[in-house]
Amino acid sequence: MSKSIKLAILGLGTVGTGVVNLINDNLAELKRRSGSDIIITEVGTRRQRDDIDPTIIQNDDLMAIAASDNVDIVIEVIGGITLAKDIMIHAIKNGKHVVTANKALLAEHGNEIFALAEAHNVHVAYEAAVAGGIPIIKVMREALAANKIDWLAGIINGTGNFIMTEMRDKGRPFADVLAEAQELGYAEADPTFDVEGIDAAHKLALLASIAFGIPLQFDKVYCEGITGITLQDVNYAEELGYRIKHLGFAVRRDSKDNNQEDQGIELRVHPTLIPQDALLANVNGVKNAVLVSSHPLGQTLYCGDGAGAGATASAVMADVMDLVRVLGANDQDSSRSHHVPHLAFMPEQLSDTPILRAEQMKTGYYLRVHAYDNPGVLADITRILSDAGINIDAILQKPAHKLGEVPVIILTLPVIESQMNEAIAKIEKLAAVADKVVRIRLDELAQ
């Protein structure tokens, strides 16, 4: 029999609401993967909300929720430091596991909080605190656990990256882009934390600890913002084959490259020229990315949305799922205990969703048709496609290259393969078509 795991969500702002929505949207998936029922029992909110399931208790006394017998896991998404810290400590002392997105609190008081959690035998999980939906905490704590991390470099502030991207792409000056970022809601009214690099420094302190096994030392991060970057330097950098990104670096300097006195760890946040063809240089807009160089793995890159309700909720709930696997383990069935299912979903929950046959698949197409140089042939081809309900996205007709044959290149929007098969058979029967039609699938990789 599966257990029920009871969650409290403290704070119903953007992230808290995102968590509620995620659980509503993906409830079946969560159960199929974890084998447990995940239930929101209480939410902490200052004003009563009528868009919340009435079976959920709403309470403005957050300290009471943090100690409630009706709660297994406390999700702290109120932000800020003083109140959040008091609540988190109260939850830990009451034996609750805590999941948080609060990078500032952990970067500045994490050593104390984690020690308290160890003493009280609970977990404080914080995937959402760094790089939003990118699972960089899990990757570095678990997936790279056998590696020696040499260095990491990250775009870990979306606002800063948006500003640097716009400056370069559109030649707009810093102040101008910052004003737009504020209008779009990417940057706060007081943008200091973003543009001076403090937010990135909070995240870097967390990443550096789990990379090198050192206590959190936010106060030692060297921090330089992007307020001094001019279009002039952006353009010179491009001319020399580089791009300016605002990056956080954590670098281990050892005897290999420094003298004894300089051995140690560099923690620094600053604008940086990096080669234009590096993937990191092509992470644009509000996206985040972290590049990790480790031995013996080499370089790996992790990229995605660094903020926003959906991305942050995904990270919060990944932590919850890890805890659920421990808490939900049935003592009678130790084989399930702490066990991620082999195929990610509980074995009895695998579905028999059919795998489609090739003819049922749907993709865009690139077609190359070799036609004799006949004025009507393009019209014939486009009519056949149009009759088959296939939409053309682009056509490229090249000059004849031999004996009057002209290649016609056509890109189509997505279409069911069987329709495309029929259309191609008709095109190949045209008298003016010289050869088999070459086809390659096409995908815009759109969301």
Add this chain to the structure above:
Amino acid sequence: MSKSIKLAILGLGTVGTGVVNLINDNLAELKRRSGSDIIITEVGTRRQRDDIDPTIIQNDDLMAIAASDNVDIVIEVIGGITLAKDIMIHAIKNGKHVVTANKALLAEHGNEIFALAEAHNVHVAYEAAVAGGIPIIKVMREALAANKIDWLAGIINGTGNFIMTEMRDKGRPFADVLAEAQELGYAEADPTFDVEGIDAAHKLALLASIAFGIPLQFDKVYCEGITGITLQDVNYAEELGYRIKHLGFAVRRDSKDNNQEDQGIELRVHPTLIPQDALLANVNGVKNAVLVSSHPLGQTLYCGDGAGAGATASAVMADVMDLVRVLGANDQDSSRSHHVPHLAFMPEQLSDTPILRAEQMKTGYYLRVHAYDNPGVLADITRILSDAGINIDAILQKPAHKLGEVPVIILTLPVIESQMNEAIAKIEKLAAVADKVVRIRLDELAQ
């Protein structure tokens, strides 16, 4: 008191040797992170090896090792199907946990193997089976566990990606590049598995199961290789703003975009045109990458080395570390049980490595010097840098843009910041230098 976890490595080829080397290189790090001693007790190898620690038992009877009382975890890296399957089943029946890199075996017989493992209460872990060192299995099973996966697209065969990259970059025909890939050891003498997409289909079957919660169905993957791709099509694609990559797709088609009859899952491996500015289009050479689109997270990308001794050993040992955390848990100290340490390393193992001060840090630099248009000034600047031991990587001198001032742009190799501070102070004192020197750090992001 920490426990010792005993490993057997079956097969001492590239990957097996990589695992031995990783453990030798990173032994201290493994213990700091897991709290347990990790010991190789037995290796399975056909011929006696004299480069292996003599305390490790070498044995050519792999079935005996799989049942040995001297082993907790069996690492299967012999490859192939028949023997590997027999050994794995024997290990499972003898209560051993198994870690494997064998994609073909799992894609074709995984349903049976995982069911047996469930019945015997052991884990079969397979991070190394897909995309080498990229932790895509952990990411999809755990980090994205709260998401509904919509689709994924992956460059999951390094040889194929190397061939497509070379064809585009250097305008070389398929057969030519394939021959080189074989010489470099990227492609087997019989390259069928790589160039016909079978290897990618094995990996896609695994990814699709953990994305959608379906049994492994390798036999239903639609599979098309790259042997038919011509330079002509590579070039037309580029002209239209696309790039051809050999991709594996797993796509959930639901009522939103298909009629009832076409609902289901598409599993397909084929050459695909994707937009040139997509990050996936810029993953080159033997690198692998997987792009996952899920709700509510959105798109995330994971990129790194998909093969090679170091990357594969990293993935094998990540699985081992997960198992060690379960096996190594001390019953007397349940707080440590199944617990990834908050800061990735055991709390008592955090180190006091110093964080370097800004003046001790070492980076390359971009310098912009505003000088009066004086013929000697460039010589003065370069002499100051050279005297300070700073190596110049590039110089760009722009024509004067106002009142005879000329910006001189200089890129330097990495240098300790205090040296750069001194050099800049001297440059700013030059009579021909008009203003403060603008400096931005520079990093090549090299391994």
